[in-house]
Amino acid sequence: MRIIVDLKPEETESFVQLLTAHQSVLYAYIRSLLPDAEAVQDVLQETNLVLWRRSEEFEAGTNFVAWACKVAYFQVLAFYRDNKRDSMVFNVELVSMLAKQNEEKLAGSHDLQRVLSRCLAKLPEQSRRLIQQRYAVGGSVQAIAAEQGRSVGAVSQTLYRIRQLLQECVQKTLANEQGENVS
Known part of the structure; x- marks a missing residue:
């Protein structure tokens, strides 16, 4: 063939x-x-x-x-x-019903990834770098703490705050986009 x-x-x-x-x-x-x-x-x-x-x-x-x-x-x-x-x-x-549900979920996850990328880009360079280090393959809070000479708790707290900022940004952005699509 x-x-x-x-x-x-x-x-x-x-x-x-x-x-x-x-x-x-x-x-x-x-x-x-x-x-x-x-x-x-x-x-x-x-x-x-x-x-x-x-x-x-x-x-x-x-x-x-x-x-x-x-x-x-x-x-x-x-x-x-x-x-x-x-x-x-x-x-x-x-099968058609299952496919439709899954397509809707996939479309939602695509939107979520797009918005998350935009929100990540808005972070200060240092915060963005910390997130990238943590979620890189093999990245860990312990390794970051050792590299930066900070305690594990301090790094964890910083990551928590960054994730909170990202969550708020994503929620606001999605809400704004849905508001624009409704009108």
Whole structure:
């Protein structure tokens, strides 16, 4: 089988980055619709193939996760259709309802990540650096305290205050955005 995708090299790289960055989201989405982990892997692989074949249809700047999940949804339906002889009971309405709920959650988490990034950017450099150190792979309060010559309690308290500021910023920003969307 030969798959031809006519993208420019930079478009191909960008698409591959999007696809690989969202594998865990796609897996979780498919897993929420299929009970069997082995079937989830099969459907994920098929979804990746379809996404790659249809990569020219994706418009840069639009919501990749929403588009990819829609493709995954149809792959889940195809899986149920092709395996209806198994003992699983296939209910299109139930799968559709679950998919809709999950798409709404994903859209909400995408908005939350976008707003959190904006709020992080508003923090003073020192606070932003402290958050990055703490949540980097292997980052710990103990390591930061030792590096800065501060007590673990002092670093924990500083991180607590920064997280409070971030939470307030996110809540205010989301409330403002919802207010703008209502009017």
